[in-house]
Amino acid sequence: MASITIRNLDDELKARLRVVAASHGRSMEEEVRVILAEALAKQNKPSGMGTRIHELFAAAGGVDLELPPRNTKARAADFDE
Numbered sequence: 001m002a003s004i005t006i007r008n009l010d011d012e013l014k015a016r017l018r019v020v021a022a023s024h025g026r027s028m029e030e031e032v033r034v035i036l037a038e039a040l041a042k043q044n045k046p047s048g049m050g051t052r053i054h055e056l057f058a059a060a061g062g063v064d065l066e067l068p069p070r071n072t073k074a075r076a077a078d079f080d081e
Helices: 011-023 028-043 049-060
Strands: none
């Protein structure tokens, strides 16, 4: 396993980390590993645009739309015009 050193860590931030770690029953080192893993897990969720749009509007509820019948046959696109 790899190790990292964090230099110039603000004293107040370190004190807050110590309190949070203790409240979770963890060492500061373990708390940092958990925080990093959770932060990176949120970022590494690859999703398509449709999925992202669904997530944005899911709370608003859904609607069922009635699709009109197609009266004409589908045709190929013409890009020469």
